Amino acid sequence: MTTSPELPLSGVLVADFGRVLAAPYATMLLADLGADVIKVEHPTMGDDTRAWGPPHAHGEATYFLSVNRNKRSVALDLRDDADRRRAVELARRADVLFENFRPGTMPKYGLGYDEVRAANPKIVYCSITGFGAGRGADLPGYDLLIQAVGGLMSVTGPAPGQPVKTGVALVDVLTGLHAAIGVLAALRHREVSGEGQHIEVNLLSTLLSSLVNQAAGYTLAGQVPGILGNRHPSIAPYEVFQAKDRPLVIAVGNDRQFAALCRGIGAPQLAEDPRFATNGDRVAHIDELTRELAGLLATRTAAEWFEHLTPLGVPCGPVNDLAQAFDLADRLGLAPRAVIHSDEGPPTDLVANPISLSRTPPRYERRPPRLGEHTTEIADWLDS
Structure with a gap:
């Protein structure tokens, strides 16, 4: 057996x-x-x-x-x-x-x-x-x-x-x-x-x-986090913005990526602004940063921003539904489906094991x- x-x-x-x-x-x-x-x-x-x-x-x-x-x-x-x-x-x-x-x-x-x-x-x-x-x-x-x-x-x-x-x-x-x-x-x-x-x-x-970093923030520093919506407690900009047609995620993880984002959206001066020069500065002035970016990001569709910013090294992407997510995985060659054939009925179309x-x-x-x-x-x- x-x-x-x-x-x-x-x-x-x-x-x-x-x-x-x-x-x-x-x-x-x-x-x-x-x-x-x-x-x-x-x-x-x-x-x-x-x-x-x-x-x-x-x-x-x-x-x-x-x-x-x-x-x-x-x-x-x-x-x-x-x-x-x-x-x-x-x-x-x-x-x-x-x-x-x-x-x-x-x-x-x-x-x-x-x-x-x-x-x-x-x-x-x-x-x-x-x-x-x-x-x-x-x-x-x-x-x-x-x-x-x-x-x-x-x-x-x-x-x-x-x-x-x-x-x-x-x-x-x-x-x-x-x-x-x-x-x-x-x-x-x-x-x-x-x-x-x-x-x-x-x-x-x-x-x-x-809960990794959130839990460690409590055990090591005594900080009890609260709800931040789609924001990150330690990184900025790392949240959801409204593009022209639908929500768009910007997931900037360092100063180099932020500078690329600013150039890509036609606002290179933001990277030199003392309020936003470093990640710590951006987290401290998150509301001001969000206001600056929101107006600019609303001028194009999410797909247009994805195509324009990704080659510049800016992590971003539209908020997909599941059909769009499977389509993306298919287009990337990730083979997201596990189809099991049987003599007793139609194929069973399941999600593939992610371990390769x-x-x-x-x-x-x-x-x-x-x-x-x-x-x-x-x-x-x-x-x-």
């Missing part, structure tokens, strides 16, 4: 008890790289995201489809004795186990880390929680809640007092990435030492780490499974 040997994670069996987003995203990344991921789902309900629509594609929720390709689905009811035995046997045979139940749930079914380790000492066991397994164990780990209490919404929004969430469940995605990195590190350690281990990743800690490997690129062999699609073959294997 392994995959093609040329893939970097070929031969790694992953028992995926995860649901919704963080854990399934992590296991999909591993599956793209060759791991054999067996997704354990409840026989009647399945993963919650199977019901999270619209939108749908060919009768299936696109939310579920987005993070479950290259997996097989086995339907097991952990309250049923026979199914629970199969789940325990799957854990015994697995190299990696993912779960994101509330702390204390897996041990009730004989699937906690201690129980699995006793039968499978080399297991790499990854637990994903909202707030850890200690005093935060009973708190629900929903992405929106984490964005609120974890500080992300305090720095995100149009203006002070108007916090907003990000447009996707970003904390879940970041947590899945950290979980995948932890698993790869543990697999490397096992390769050297022969020992498995327990990995714990929680959404709150992941968000605090992912020169010798062992990601594979796209299996469309996201239907609920319990592989139960018979997997149950027969576990019972043998």
Whole structure:
């Protein structure tokens, strides 16, 4: 039950008890790289995201489809004795186990880390929680809640007092990435030492780490940041301006780029203005700078500014919708789509894995499974 040997994670069996987003995203990344991921789902309900629509594609929720390709689905009811035995046997045979139940749930079914380790000492066991397994164990780990209490919404929004969430469940995605990195590190350690281990990743800690410079500004300097809209706390001009037709981002990161911007918009004198001569000066006089630039940038379309300023070394671009973003990636040759063909229906058009490997690129062999699609073959294997 392994995959093609040329893939970097070929031969790694992953028992995926995860649901919704963080854990399934992590296991999909591993599956793209060759791991054999067996997704354990409840026989009647399945993963919650199977019901999270619209939108749908060919009768299936696109939310579920987005993070479950290259997996097989086995339907097991952990309250049923026979199914629970199969789940325990799957854990015994697995190299990696993912779960994101509330702390204390897996041990009730004989699937906690201690129980699995006793039968499978080399297991790499990854637990994903909202707030850890200690005093935060009973708190629900929903992405929106984490964005609120974890500080992300305090720095995100149009203006002070108007916090907003990000447009996707970003904390879940970041947590899945950290979980995948932890698993790869543990697999490397096992390769050297022969020992498995327990990995714990929680959404709150992941968000605090992912706030990077904003978090360091607090831990190192005691500065509590607030909402800056589309501005940057430490760089200017680094925000959204209104071009003639639609919003335009200017992302100037140093004095050289600022001088190029000033020349490009026909105002070279701004680069010599004492208020704007250095980045620190520009941050201190951000309102005056914005007023100076706004009128000039409103004279051309966003596409015209992009074509004119980019060759001058000025980071800029229009605010694209998703269709325009995919079109840009296509035009840049980035191959943003992963199209999986199947004899049982139309192709499944998903987003490509962003990791490019020169010798062992990601594979796209299996469309996201239907609920319990592989139960018979997997149950027969576990019972043998």
